[in-house]
Amino acid sequence: xxxxxxxxxxxxxxxxxxxxxxxxxQRPVYPDVEPGYLxxxxxxxxxxxxxxxEDVVKDIERVIxxxxxxxxxxxxxxxxxxxxxxxAMLADMLSGAIGCIGFSWAASPACxxxxxxxxxxLGKMLKLPEDFIAGTHGQGxxxxxxxxxxxxxxxxxxxxxxxxxxxxxSDPQRPETGITSKLVAYSSDQAxxxxxxxxxxxxxxxxxxxxxxxxxxxxxxxxxxxxxxEDKAAGLIPFYFCATLGTTPSCxxxxxxxxxxxxxxxxxxMHIDAAYAGSSFICPEFRPLLNGIEFADSFNFNPxxxxxxxxDCSTILCRNIxxxxxxxFHLTRGTHWQIPLGRRFRSLKMxxxxxxxxLKGLQDYIRKHVELAKEFESLVRADQRFEISADxxxxxxxxxxxxxxxxxxxxxxxxxxxxxxxxxxxxxSGQFVLRFAVCARTTESRHIREAWRLITQLAEEVxxxxxx
Amino acid sequence: xxxxxxxxxxxxxxxxxxxxxxxxxQRPVYPDVEPGYLxxxxxxxxxxxxxxxEDVVKDIERVIxxxxxxxxxxxxxxxxxxxxxxxAMLADMLSGAIGCIGFSWAASPACxxxxxxxxxxLGKMLKLPEDFIAGTHGQGxxxxxxxxxxxxxxxxxxxxxxxxxxxxxSDPQRPETGITSKLVAYSSDQAxxxxxxxxxxxxxxxxxxxxxxxxxxxxxxxxxxxxxxEDKAAGLIPFYFCATLGTTPSCxxxxxxxxxxxxxxxxxxMHIDAAYAGSSFICPEFRPLLNGIEFADSFNFNPxxxxxxxxDCSTILCRNIxxxxxxxFHLTRGTHWQIPLGRRFRSLKMxxxxxxxxLKGLQDYIRKHVELAKEFESLVRADQRFEISADxxxxxxxxxxxxxxxxxxxxxxxxxxxxxxxxxxxxxSGQFVLRFAVCARTTESRHIREAWRLITQLAEEVxxxxxx
Numbered sequence: 001x002x003x004x005x006x007x008x009x010x011x012x013x014x015x016x017x018x019x020x021x022x023x024x025x026q027r028p029v030y031p032d033v034e035p036g037y038l039x040x041x042x043x044x045x046x047x048x049x050x051x052x053x054e055d056v057v058k059d060i061e062r063v064i065x066x067x068x069x070x071x072x073x074x075x076x077x078x079x080x081x082x083x084x085x086x087x088a089m090l091a092d093m094l095s096g097a098i099g100c101i102g103f104s105w106a107a108s109p110a111c112x113x114x115x116x117x118x119x120x121x122l123g124k125m126l127k128l129p130e131d132f133i134a135g136t137h138g139q140g141x142x143x144x145x146x147x148x149x150x151x152x153x154x155x156x157x158x159x160x161x162x163x164x165x166x167x168x169x170s171d172p173q174r175p176e177t178g179i180t181s182k183l184v185a186y187s188s189d190q191a192x193x194x195x196x197x198x199x200x201x202x203x204x205x206x207x208x209x210x211x212x213x214x215x216x217x218x219x220x221x222x223x224x225x226x227x228x229x230e231d232k233a234a235g236l237i238p239f240y241f242c243a244t245l246g247t248t249p250s251c252x253x254x255x256x257x258x259x260x261x262x263x264x265x266x267x268x269x270m271h272i273d274a275a276y277a278g279s280s281f282i283c284p285e286f287r288p289l290l291n292g293i294e295f296a297d298s299f300n301f302n303p304x305x306x307x308x309x310x311x312d313c314s315t316i317l318c319r320n321i322x323x324x325x326x327x328x329f330h331l332t333r334g335t336h337w338q339i340p341l342g343r344r345f346r347s348l349k350m351x352x353x354x355x356x357x358x359l360k361g362l363q364d365y366i367r368k369h370v371e372l373a374k375e376f377e378s379l380v381r382a383d384q385r386f387e388i389s390a391d392x393x394x395x396x397x398x399x400x401x402x403x404x405x406x407x408x409x410x411x412x413x414x415x416x417x418x419x420x421x422x423x424x425x426x427x428x429s430g431q432f433v434l435r436f437a438v439c440a441r442t443t444e445s446r447h448i449r450e451a452w453r454l455i456t457q458l459a460e461e462v463x464x465x466x467x468x
Numbered sequence: 469x470x471x472x473x474x475x476x477x478x479x480x481x482x483x484x485x486x487x488x489x490x491x492x493x494q495r496p497v498y499p500d501v502e503p504g505y506l507x508x509x510x511x512x513x514x515x516x517x518x519x520x521x522e523d524v525v526k527d528i529e530r531v532i533x534x535x536x537x538x539x540x541x542x543x544x545x546x547x548x549x550x551x552x553x554x555x556a557m558l559a560d561m562l563s564g565a566i567g568c569i570g571f572s573w574a575a576s577p578a579c580x581x582x583x584x585x586x587x588x589x590l591g592k593m594l595k596l597p598e599d600f601i602a603g604t605h606g607q608g609x610x611x612x613x614x615x616x617x618x619x620x621x622x623x624x625x626x627x628x629x630x631x632x633x634x635x636x637x638s639d640p641q642r643p644e645t646g647i648t649s650k651l652v653a654y655s656s657d658q659a660x661x662x663x664x665x666x667x668x669x670x671x672x673x674x675x676x677x678x679x680x681x682x683x684x685x686x687x688x689x690x691x692x693x694x695x696x697x698e699d700k701a702a703g704l705i706p707f708y709f710c711a712t713l714g715t716t717p718s719c720x721x722x723x724x725x726x727x728x729x730x731x732x733x734x735x736x737x738m739h740i741d742a743a744y745a746g747s748s749f750i751c752p753e754f755r756p757l758l759n760g761i762e763f764a765d766s767f768n769f770n771p772x773x774x775x776x777x778x779x780d781c782s783t784i785l786c787r788n789i790x791x792x793x794x795x796x797f798h799l800t801r802g803t804h805w806q807i808p809l810g811r812r813f814r815s816l817k818m819x820x821x822x823x824x825x826x827l828k829g830l831q832d833y834i835r836k837h838v839e840l841a842k843e844f845e846s847l848v849r850a851d852q853r854f855e856i857s858a859d860x861x862x863x864x865x866x867x868x869x870x871x872x873x874x875x876x877x878x879x880x881x882x883x884x885x886x887x888x889x890x891x892x893x894x895x896x897s898g899q900f901v902l903r904f905a906v907c908a909r910t911t912e913s914r915h916i917r918e919a920w921r922l923i924t925q926l927a928e929e930v931x932x933x934x935x936x
Contacts, residue, residue, distance in 0.1 A: 001553075001554040001824060003486040003489055003490045005554070006482070006554040006557070007482060007486045009554070009558055010479075010486070010561070011478075011479045011482050013561050013562065014474070014475060014478030014479050014481075014482060014561075015475060017474075017478070017561060017562065017564075018471040018472075018474055018475045018478070020565055020566075021471055031577055031578070033577050035573060035577070036581070038577070038578060038581035038582060038585060039581065039584075039585055039604065042585060044589075044592075045592050045593075046589040046590075046592070046822040046823070046827050047822070047823060047826045047827065048827050048828055049826045049828060050823070050825055050828075050829050051823045051824060051826070053555075053824065055823065056555075056819075056820055056823050056824060060562070063578075063582075064566075064578045064582070064816075066578070067576070067577040067579075067581060068568060068576055068577075068578050068579075069575055069577070070568075071567055071568050071569065071576075072567055079569075079575070082567055082569050082810075083567075084564075084565075084567040085469075086470070086473070086474040086477070086478075087521075089474070089478075089561070090474075090477055090478065092560070092564050093478075093482075093557070093561055094484070094485065094528070096552075096556075096557045096560050096561075096778055097488055097489060098488075098536055098539075099539055099550055099779065100536060100538075100539050100550075101539065101547075101550050101779060105503060106537065107537055108535070108536055108539075109499055109501050109503070109505065109506070109535040109536075110499070110506060110531075110532045110533075110534070110535030110536050111535075113503075113504070113505065113506035113507065114506060114532070116507075117506060120512070121514040122514075124512075124513050125513075125514055146614055146810075149810075153669075157669060160671075178646070178649055180648070180649070181646055181648070181649060201621075201625060201669065202669065202670070202671060203648050203670060203671040203672075204671075304810075310564055310567060311567065311569060311810060311812055312810065342614075342615045342772075342779060342780065344779055344780065351524075352524055354514040354515070355514070355515060355518070355519045355523070355524050356469060356519060356521065357518055358514070358515045358516055358517045358518040358519070359514050359515065359516050360517060360518075361518050
């Protein structure tokens with residue numbers, strides 16, 4: 001395929017994409033296939049001779065679409081949102097064509113530099129403290145990672161490096177080997193599994209801090225203080241605490257204004273994982289949720305979740321730690337702050353999206369999702385058979401039928417088997433809970449009401465089947 | 469921007485991309501900007517109100533292009549190639565629109581399943597042993613990573629997990645803490661820096677095995693055997709060896725037929741990093757370079773380097789280790805074999821490229837690059853002032869002016885400042901060497917000859933300036 005054919009096929013693909021997204025709500029949101037469905041639909045080996053583009057394109061509907069979970073359907077309420085916007089897609093097309101690999105400044109100066117400036121734009125949108133902004137001389141700033149998993153791992157590695165260096169500085173005779181096995185990291189028992197996994201990868205102890213429903217699943221300062229004290233008494237070295245703002249199960253918020261000073265006093269690196277909720281902090285009314293950031297060493301969230309920048313675009317912002325990450329990875333500013341060395345020109349997506357929506361457009365989008373969640377919450381609250389399981393702060397509603405876990409499990413199974421809407425569950429204090437997350441860019445009030453109509457209809461069926 | 473406007477803007481972007489790639493050789497391949505050039509060209513903050521698409525697009529030439537290193541110019545000979553093909557770009561557009569996050573089977577069955585089957589296609593193209601193929605019941609198979617850095621890290625983590633389990637199985641009383649600090653991993657001193665970094669991340673000792681020019685920079689079995697013996701005598705536990713096929717400096721090949729049996733006998737995990745060279749093994753004439761794969765536990769290479777699949781697409785294939793990676797990351801087949809949890813629908817790119825080129829088309833492409841490298845080698849060899857610094861096996865030619873490092877450094881600086889062609893250097897046995905890598909899909913013999921004309925012209929200038 002040469003550039004001339006690409007002009008034709010590319011335009012056809014643009015139409016295919018527009019058709020797909022315009023008509024997505026007509027598709028069943030959750031696929032009706034069994035594991036292994038795809039293998040029998042295509043050959044066992046790559047072809048020897050080229051096939052035509054027509055052959056390939058017609059297989060999109062035959063092979064791929066039957067097995068797609070349609071994350072951008074307005075009837076998709078599972079997990080958390082993943083971003084999808086036209087400006088981001090256009091920028092990503094350009095990124096693919098430029099196809100530079102930004103592993104150093106010289107490998108493509110524009111790639112490194114636009115990223116540094118976009119992270120400053122982001123930091124200012126979030127009203128972060130000055131030392132999280134690179135500017136022209138700053139020690140802080142940010143970098144784009146692929147995912148929050150990588151961001152929390154990078155933060156933990158930087159914390160490990162700082163801890164080892166501090167220990168050696170205070171006791172130069174101490175052998176370096178063995179220090180790591182004494183280090184202990186903390187996070188909430190509500191934290192994302194990738195936080196624990198980061199500890200496994202780095203080979204450090206990782207302790208989960210228990211939370212309670214009565215505390216709205218927030219880590220309590222008292223609990224953290226007690227665990228630190230016990231671990232120090234046992235000869236361990238607390239070095240890292242990952243706070244979560246907006247947990248995956250219920251969108252709970254750790255109280256970083258209380259936890260931050262404890263970490264600072266103990267020289268524990270405080271990292272904040274706000275993968276989902278972070279985007280909302282661009283709205284003044286949600287920004288107080290980030291109060292306490294001034295005690296943190298690093299902060300990550302995913303514009304690719306809720307800020308209209310297509311995956312992958314997970315951002316980490318740090319203060320005064322360039323030198324640490326540089327020593328860890330021997331690097332120059334704005335590059336290599338990550339596990340992979342290669343990287344796409346991902347900041348183009350941020351640039352296109354921020355400019356074409358403007359801060360106001362992005363705020364409107366966040367607010368609309370929160371309003372839709374509140375609308376769903378009202379519908380649930382108005383129905384005596386249901387209960388709300390956690391405070392609705394942003395775009396997630398945790399709810400359940402009053403009754404057993406079993407009846408709720410049956411309800412969820414019925415909902416997903418219907419394939420008209422898609423939800424996933426969570427466990428909260430031993431209860432099986434349904435999570436309703438407003439996800440798609442195109443979700444409107446009518447979709448929320450239709451979803452609720454389906455849920456209540458299925459709930460009635462399920463309850464009628466219950467033994468009396 | 470709605471779907472209607474996207475239809476228009478998307479088609480304009482397709483033309484912009486085609487124009488860029490059709491005319492890329494008219495641009496200076498290496499940008500003429502100073503660090504920090506971009507910041508002053510754009511505002512310090514994101515706009516409050518939306519801008520128009522025209523505003524954004526006109527800034528591509530004003531802000532971005534002056535700072536782009538054009539990796540797809542036929543005059544780009546730096547680093548190693550990064551893939552760029554029209555079928556891959558079309559597939560990636562589709563991937564962006566579907567925008568599913570494949571972190572589990574249910575999150576998008578097509579994403580997980582196409583990936584598993586594409587990895588089998590790849591394994592068969594490479595004629596890998598049967599136990600590297602998943603099929604319907606296999607224990608082996610492959611998965612797409614973002615980069616080779618992640619692939620080597622994942623392999624090392626799996627090896628660490630296996631080693632710890634074997635040690636605990638043979639000595640159940642032994643405390644688990646402290647084992648990691650006894651583990652030792654090996655790689656060539658020619659290995660990519662990400663291999664050493666993987667060891668740093670995982671917190672294990674990483675030893676570099678010295679190589680010699682006289683051995684063509686290949687790790688010698690004798691050296692590996694001696695290091696293992698010494699380390700065991702010192703109470704350490706050898707557990708991982710990363711062999712390199714096609715090193716970054718000179719495209720050297722470790723002799724895995726000799727090294728593999730040593731690793732197997734010592735229960736050391738042998739991983740093979742063939743990031744660049746791996747793609748060439750689809751050609752029968754280069755496949756012997758992979759002989760010895762039967763001794764390996766895992767193998768990675770980057771279709772996003774030399775197999776026309778745009779970044780990011782780094783593949784790792786493993787045998788009989790599903791259970792290990794699963795235990796490490798608690799997972800189901802084909803998902804989560806990686807550091808990030810989220811992932812794009814990357815196998816679409818492989819599917820489009822393999823079908824639209826066919827195996828023969830891909831082989832032709834590899835062979836053409838190798839021929840162009842051989843052509844460049846002949847030009848160098850025909851000029852008495854120059855010497856070839858390492859065997860030319862694939863698409864990389866290492867060469868230098870006979871003379872001091874200083875004169876070669878001056879020559880390279882002159883070449884890159886000319887901005888007509890772009891090369892990077894390497895160090896081989898203390899010598900400053902120029903690397904000429906055939907990179908772009910569109911490089912032809914005329915570009916090679918033009919590059920050589922420029923190099924000799926600048927070499928003459930440099931030599932005339934030398935003090936007599």
